[in-house]
Amino acid sequence: MHRRLFFILLYVIAGTLQALAGPVKGRVADQTSHEPLIGATVVLEEKGLHDISGLDGSFIIKNAPAGTYHLSISLAGYKTLVKEVTISGDAPLNIDIDLEADHDKTLHEVVVAGKTNHATEGTARQIERNAPQVMNVVSGQAIRLSPDLTVANVIQRMSGISIERNSNGDGQYAILRGMDKRYNYTLVNGVKIPSPDDKYRYVPLDIFPSELLDRLEVYKALTPSMEGDAVGGAVNMVMKDAPDHLSVEANIGTGYNELFFDRDFLSFNKGAVNFKSPYELRGNQYNATAADFNNATSDYSTRRPMPNLIGGLSIGNRFLNDRLGVIIAGSYQHTYRGSNSLFFDTDKRDTLSGVVVTSMEKRAYSEEQLRYGLHAKLDYRINSRNSLQLYNAYMRLTNTQVRDAVETELSIGDYDPDKGNATLGYKTRSRITQQQIYNSTLQGDHRLADKLLLQWSAVYSKATQTQPDNTTIPLFGIQENFVQQRTNVGDATRRWEHNSDRDLAGYLNLTWNKPVASLPVEWKIGGLYRDKQRDNFYNNYQFHPQNLQAQYGVDFTDYKDIAWALDNPRGSVGSALNYTAFEKTGAGYLQFKVSASHLEVTGGARAEHTDQGYAMKAPIGEDNPTGHQVYTDVLPSLHFRFMPWDKTNIRASYFRSVNRPGFSELVPGPVVREEYRETGNPDLKHAIADNIDLRYEFFPRATEQFMAGVFYKHIKDPIEFTLQLEPRSNFLYYMPGNFGNANNYGLELDFIKYVKQFGIKANYTYTHSSITTPKTIYVRTAANNGDIFTSSADETRPLYGQAAHTGNLTLLYKSGRYGWDVQLAGNYTGERIVVVSQYLGDDQWQKGFVQMDFSLEKSLGHFGIFAKANNLLNTPMEVYVRKPYTNSKAIPYQSPDGRVLIRRDYYQRTYLLGARYKF
Structure with a gap:
């Protein structure tokens, strides 16, 4: 009995002592910027209790008994702070701590930590908060920890942005606020770069390794000092800058695509490919023979691919008493990707009741990607008033692809799905696509007077x-009793294409701080001149088999053994893709920024003069072998930033912008693609847009935000591609046109919140757009022997590429104590039009999809290990037409849900494991 009372009394005493123990909690921040400091060690010295500050700078030490103690707070790069604290025991002790940067420290990790503040989350939020216009920023820190290896995949995490993917599922082009990729432009360190695309202006963002960036900025509203040819917005990649002291960063990793667990990788002898056609090597009068063409592109082999390999290295330092800063960075990515694709073709002469599906094609893509980027920057401080910067970048992406396809004819009489009989077509395509971007920019900043700054750039x-x-090689085939067999050889094609886009540009900006009516006003005046030259080359050779009766498996077993006869010895250069073009742009602007109490106003106007033209190299009966357009646009803009309370912005802005046609969009003449014909339109006009933005911004802490905004765009003469009857030839072509006016409006929400070790980033965008265009109606009636009648009707639809709903949700976990960073990122893109048809109700829609990605990193001092996994849900890309199929026989993979499946691509999951070093 006494023993039981003793234990009860001991339990009560322990509980009482526990009740007297109170937590010590608070936040650690930078003394100057007030940015939360992550990873600071907080120690209650007398008790040895400690914690590590979390993502929001917060810490908590539990179960501290009542008493007076010394609280020590330390972090590399900051002076250790020791405070005397008293814990009463009956209430938690709340204490916020500001640490002072320690500039006297010489440890390399301290120097690096101090410099990389330019790439932190707090810096990104500060840029968004203080910018004169609406913009969003992804920090270098967030990029490094994300699951993404390229800029194209990083940018999909931002509000209002979706991406267009390439054939292996990676992001390639950005679509801003539902505006197609043609409606935005791309900058590197604030300077516009040209595109390697063979037809258009927009830059493929998958060519840029994300690890070379300090941050990624997206401007959603334009000021007068910015170039005016963006309706959706402008993407600015801010590359790594020279650190204060010696900094070395390196990483290496390897991984695999799950797709090749189940099938082999198909490749060809890419090392022996002829990069120039006989036409280029021997001249336009040379009559080529089949002997001029080697068999490298048909020398196929199958194997399991090697593991993916990535690596990066960055070295930077300052010299000459810190006057000269140097950084050199490189990235290498060698990956094997692919997809399994299902493609259906339909009869374009649709009736109002449905669609006739004519064929089904199963495609297996095997792609080897070699991507590398080199980035070098020097900055030299001549004196306190003058400085120079030289930036050079070289990006290269080589994609070696084999597409192996088997087509089943579904609309001819011998197709019998029950017996497994069908007519087949085999088609294997070998292709190398090599894209390069080089940029060299020399810039100068000169303080001419205390209130006068001159800035210039030569690019x-x-x-x-x-x-x-x-090379494309087709074979015929049959299927009998579900057994497929190749038979005879069809006609083959071999095509050479190359293009270049060269820019010479000069920028000049003068900033003058001159008050007006006692209000501080920053005046800016400046302009640019750009000379752009475009050169495109295209040549196509057609072949037929020398032995038309040659049988696969009897007369040959390897494609490289097929004997060919050449049909067009001088090639086929009479194409709209064979041209030269130019564009000379001159611009000037006047901009002011005035601040008064809680209000900042930025405005002014920009004038842009465009002189654009083309000349076909080999016109064949074209009415417009050359073309020329000259026009001038005045682009006003006005931006308000109202700051009624601390940490709060209310923004309102208006700006006018333009969208110029791409060079090939003006060049007439047929281009025969694999699924359609296309041509340019010399009468195409440039589009003009009026843009309005309203946004509320709240930054509760340096790394957190809540933003809610609406936008509206009215576009005059938007440029859209549709299937149209080309008036000069009366053939049906996929071609650009201007279609009256279009409207686009939407809502954007951004949210970032950190609680101790956990964080959440979320955004959602609703976008609505509408454009009305004429469409063709083909009606087949039972009367009149089933003849087809045509008529026309207007159809209102969203703009090409615009998804009504997009969103991102990212969950983060960071343990400073154990060195873990974990991230789970989900992205949703709603359905959108990916092919605009000439026919009523025949537009092709991409189904909405969710992609889930994962990354983690474990820090081990200077070293770290990381892992990334992409496309965890293996979400397919699906395209459909909103009509039922009307075939008399069942069609594989089609469901009677009122929609016809046009395409379905599976990419499978990709895994990466690597190590990182930082000094």
């Missing part, structure tokens, strides 16, 4: 793309 940029010996 040379060049983008190229090469597709040598693009």
